[in-house]
Amino acid sequence: MPENPVLRRRIRGRPLSAGGYGTTASLVLVSPLILLLVSAFAYPVGRLLWNSVFTPEPTLAHYARIIAEPLYLIVLWRTFEIAFIVTALAFLLGYPVAYAMARVQGRRAILVAACVLVPLWTSVLVRSYAWIVLLQRNGIVNTVVQEMGLSKAPLQLLYTEGAVILAMTHVLLPFMVLPIYSTLRNIPDEFAKAARNLGASAPQAFLRITFPLSLPGAAAGTLITFILALGFYITPALVGGPSTLMMSTLIAQQTTELLDWPFAGALSAILLVSTLLLAALYRRALSFSKGFSNG
Amino acid sequence: MHGASVSLRELDKRYGRVQAVDQVAIDIRPGEFLSLLGPSGSGKTTLLMMVAGFEQPDSGVIWVGDRDITHVAPNRRDIGMVFQRYALFPHMTIAKNIAFPLRMRRFSKEMMSRAVANALELVQLEGFETRLPSQLSGGQQQRVAVARALVFKPPLLLMDEPLGALDKKLREQMQIEIKRLQQSLGITVIYVTHDQEEALTMSDRIAVMREGHLEQIGSPTELYDAPATAFVADFIGKMNFLDGECLRHDARCFEVAISRSGTIVLDSGSHPLVTSPQRGARVRLAVRPERIELVPYGSQNLNGLVEAVIFVGSSHTFLVRLAGGELLHVQCQASRAGNSLCEGDRVGISIPSNSVLVFPQMEC
Numbered sequence: 001m002p003e004n005p006v007l008r009r010r011i012r013g014r015p016l017s018a019g020g021y022g023t024t025a026s027l028v029l030v031s032p033l034i035l036l037l038v039s040a041f042a043y044p045v046g047r048l049l050w051n052s053v054f055t056p057e058p059t060l061a062h063y064a065r066i067i068a069e070p071l072y073l074i075v076l077w078r079t080f081e082i083a084f085i086v087t088a089l090a091f092l093l094g095y096p097v098a099y100a101m102a103r104v105q106g107r108r109a110i111l112v113a114a115c116v117l118v119p120l121w122t123s124v125l126v127r128s129y130a131w132i133v134l135l136q137r138n139g140i141v142n143t144v145v146q147e148m149g150l151s152k153a154p155l156q157l158l159y160t161e162g163a164v165i166l167a168m169t170h171v172l173l174p175f176m177v178l179p180i181y182s183t184l185r186n187i188p189d190e191f192a193k194a195a196r197n198l199g200a201s202a203p204q205a206f207l208r209i210t211f212p213l214s215l216p217g218a219a220a221g222t223l224i225t226f227i228l229a230l231g232f233y234i235t236p237a238l239v240g241g242p243s244t245l246m247m248s249t250l251i252a253q254q255t256t257e258l259l260d261w262p263f264a265g266a267l268s269a270i271l272l273v274s275t276l277l278l279a280a281l282y283r284r285a286l287s288f289s290k291g292f293s294n295g
Numbered sequence: 296m297h298g299a300s301v302s303l304r305e306l307d308k309r310y311g312r313v314q315a316v317d318q319v320a321i322d323i324r325p326g327e328f329l330s331l332l333g334p335s336g337s338g339k340t341t342l343l344m345m346v347a348g349f350e351q352p353d354s355g356v357i358w359v360g361d362r363d364i365t366h367v368a369p370n371r372r373d374i375g376m377v378f379q380r381y382a383l384f385p386h387m388t389i390a391k392n393i394a395f396p397l398r399m400r401r402f403s404k405e406m407m408s409r410a411v412a413n414a415l416e417l418v419q420l421e422g423f424e425t426r427l428p429s430q431l432s433g434g435q436q437q438r439v440a441v442a443r444a445l446v447f448k449p450p451l452l453l454m455d456e457p458l459g460a461l462d463k464k465l466r467e468q469m470q471i472e473i474k475r476l477q478q479s480l481g482i483t484v485i486y487v488t489h490d491q492e493e494a495l496t497m498s499d500r501i502a503v504m505r506e507g508h509l510e511q512i513g514s515p516t517e518l519y520d521a522p523a524t525a526f527v528a529d530f531i532g533k534m535n536f537l538d539g540e541c542l543r544h545d546a547r548c549f550e551v552a553i554s555r556s557g558t559i560v561l562d563s564g565s566h567p568l569v570t571s572p573q574r575g576a577r578v579r580l581a582v583r584p585e586r587i588e589l590v591p592y593g594s595q596n597l598n599g600l601v602e603a604v605i606f607v608g609s610s611h612t613f614l615v616r617l618a619g620g621e622l623l624h625v626q627c628q629a630s631r632a633g634n635s636l637c638e639g640d641r642v643g644i645s646i647p648s649n650s651v652l653v654f655p656q657m658e659c
Contacts, residue, residue, distance in 0.1 A: 199399030
């Protein structure tokens, strides 16, 4: 084919070959991963789900409890709500960063990349504590607000839904930026130039060419961020309070404090199924980008 | 559709310490096919990007017709452009790709579909409307790119090595097609290429670029027969170079010693002298392979040994080694005599005085 093979592969989204390994060799190569998945993931999760239905005897009582008690449904709803807001915010904040990362060159490119990657390499725990330092009653934000005379009493910033959303958005931002960056980077410069040459203004060229072509990355970034946000534990547990209880915190309480494993299993099952359902729906909804994504 | 005249006035562009474009001035007639020819890094693409509006010249002015477009945004220049790898939008059908410039110009639906149909007919791709670019062959994508660049009837078309990705057969076919299209539409074309054969085939005039400056501009035959510099002589077509020292130069004749190989005596009046060297000056003689004749050994004061005979269908090429070590390419029609020569034969070399170009010896 007299065209750029890399471009072609990316656009069509099909790998050129399986790399030339036969079935047996392929199985041997993936067997360590399969073993790890079965022993460290599939078995414990399966055991948890099994317990939710068969402990102490075959019963749906644990699931009935979730539906009967409004608190659990509220927590489930709040979890999805927060995950959605976090994903939307991360997208709005992350896309321009990814765009800048893909466009700038030289020393500035390293600087922008560092701004994205250094947080990613820093422990989630550290970053969550950093937010506590910023937001606590006598923290930096409150000090500044009071010094400027905007408020007499310290504001309640920590342990609010806003704090959870803010901190989670910050922690999850790199997972949004990186996939978008990688698709943007692979879009040849010539496309936007051709659009400009054919009469499109810079915003038009972006909206009609660059943005649609970056949708596969945006889809991947939003999906990863949303799924991570649904099951996020450390940050909500640290900066959130009782009023911002999320599913993962709830499940942790059931397993570590109340030792109610079957009920934790039921909660996990609900979270897992709704996550899978949503991911499937999302892929279906994004099928308009078929032809240049692998969806 | 009428081609516009284009005038590039003393364009300059510097990237850091590199002078990418150096005081380039070219006037292009309406409907002319002008090639910018040069090796990579010669500034030809930068020059094209300036006309398209993707690079700003540090100084100088660009006129298209009677309009100064030096500081006009690229989307307001109304110049068609075919990119190196076509840059067809992969998420749009062929029809949508071609309609894109019309959509940007707010054409009505009916006008748009009529113009798209006409453009596809122009490049002989009727019936491809609903395909995606990835479903087309390289040659077809190339045609779509041309159709998209022409559909809004620009007076000037820029082409940036548009045939580089095609194989030789297809490239030759497309050269003829593009030329035919350009002539029937009367559109002005600026065509960037590093392939001198392509430039010779298609162009009305060729501008040879080198390290940012314009080395020479002229018709293909002018550049071939009367190159202004040794660089142009070397870049356009095949050329033999012989370095030597000027032994004598007066009104009648001009004698050059070619290292240990012998001497060449030229009529002072009958050959294009690029410089007028003094006695003792180092000069570089240039002669085309097809202008050299092989004669019986000893009949000339320049002799050599046939090292190889290459048969290329219509002609033979002889590689002849001179006593001083220089290697000459000599091209003879296949039907001509002298074809009985084979490797190892000694031959005399006859160079007609009027086919030798003399350059000062320096760079290259």
